[in-house]
Amino acid sequence: MHTVLVLALPGTIAFDLATPIEVLGRVRLPGGRAGYRVLVCGSEPVVDAGPLRLAVDRGLDALAHADTVIVPGRYDPAAPVPGGVRDALRAAAAAGTRIASICVGAFTLAAAGLLDGRRATTHWAAAERLQATFPAVRVDPEVLYVDTGQFVTSAGATAGVDMCLHLVRRDHGAAVAADASRQAVAPLHRDGGQAQFIVRPGADPAGVGLGPVLEWWESHADKRLTLADVAARAGLSVRTLNRRFHEETGRTPMQWVTAVRIRRAQELLERTDHGVDRIAHLVGFASPAHFRVQFKRLSGVSPQAYRRTFVAAPVPS
Incomplete structure (x- = not known):
C-alpha cells in the first residue's frame, strides 16, 4: 500500500x-x-x-x-x-x-x-x-x-x-x-488558477465582474468565437474586455479559453477512447497540430502520454 x-x-x-x-x-x-x-x-x-x-x-x-x-x-x-x-x-x-x-x-x-x-x-x-x-x-x-x-x-x-x-x-x-x-465534496477539476483570487490594483471588488460572461464563454468554448463576439456578449469593447480579463483573471482572454479547452480535453482523454484529432475538434481547436502544442505547453506532456498516465488501470487483486 x-x-x-x-x-x-x-x-x-x-x-x-x-x-x-x-x-x-x-x-x-x-x-x-x-x-x-x-x-x-x-x-x-x-x-x-x-x-x-x-x-x-x-x-x-x-x-x-x-x-x-x-x-x-x-x-x-x-x-x-x-x-x-x-x-x-x-x-x-x-x-x-x-x-x-x-x-x-x-x-x-x-x-x-x-x-x-x-x-x-x-x-x-x-x-x-x-x-x-x-x-x-x-x-x-x-x-x-x-x-x-x-x-x-x-x-x-x-x-x-x-x-x-x-x-x-x-x-x-x-x-x-x-x-x-x-x-x-470538491470538484475533480477546478476552473482557473489562483490568479482569480489575487487582489490586484485597479480591480473593482464591488463590481459584478466577468463572472456571467466567463460562464457563458465556458459553455461555448468549443465554438470558434472571436473576441468581438465575446465583447459584444459582455457589452464591452474588445480593448476593455482585454483589460478586464487581465485584472480579474491574470490572463488574456485567449489564454483563459485555451486553458478551458485543455481541461475539457483532459476529461475526454480520461473518460473516452476518442482519438486525439477528434478531441481537438470537439473542444474547439482549429487544428490537431495546434491542439498538441497547447496541450503540451499547459500540461507538460503530450495528449497520448497524459492518457497513458491518467486512464484508470486495472487494480491488481
Whole structure:
C-alpha cells in the first residue's frame, strides 16, 4: 500500500495538516481497499498547530519508509527549519520519494534545496517573498498546483485539496479520483488558477465582474468565437474586455479559453477512447497540430502520454 507521511513542524497550519489526512485517508480502490496509508510524523513529540497541540508518535526517521511526504504550511513561513528536518527531506528526495507541499509549505522544501531550478507555487500572497528568499526557485503564483514529477507544490488552503485529488488521479486513475472528489465534496477539476483570487490594483471588488460572461464563454468554448463576439456578449469593447480579463483573471482572454479547452480535453482523454484529432475538434481547436502544442505547453506532456498516465488501470487483486 502507498504510504503517505504528513510532516508536522512547529507552527504548522492545522487546515493544511488535516487536508491530506482527510482527502487521501478516505480514498478507496475498487473492492473497498484503502488507497493510502496516511501517517503523521513530527520533528518533536509535541508540536503546536495554532491553538492546537499535537502529540506525534512518529519521528523523522519514518520519512525513510514513505512513498510520499507531504509538508503543510506553517504560520510563519520564514521560521527556521530545523536542520534535522532539512536532512531528512534531502535523504527522502535522494531515495526517490515523492515530496509535496501545501500552501507556504513550499518554503520548507525550498529551505532544504529541493526546489532549486524547479517551477513551484505557493499561496499568492507569499509568492513574492518565496521568490525573494529563494531566487533559484521559479515561482508561479497563478496556478493551483505544480507537478514536476518528484516534487509537487500547491497554492493556499483549498488548493491542497486540488493537489491531493491530482495525486489520487496520478496514482490510481480518473475513476478512483472522481470517487475521492465526491467524498471530499470538491470538484475533480477546478476552473482557473489562483490568479482569480489575487487582489490586484485597479480591480473593482464591488463590481459584478466577468463572472456571467466567463460562464457563458465556458459553455461555448468549443465554438470558434472571436473576441468581438465575446465583447459584444459582455457589452464591452474588445480593448476593455482585454483589460478586464487581465485584472480579474491574470490572463488574456485567449489564454483563459485555451486553458478551458485543455481541461475539457483532459476529461475526454480520461473518460473516452476518442482519438486525439477528434478531441481537438470537439473542444474547439482549429487544428490537431495546434491542439498538441497547447496541450503540451499547459500540461507538460503530450495528449497520448497524459492518457497513458491518467486512464484508470486495472487494480491488481
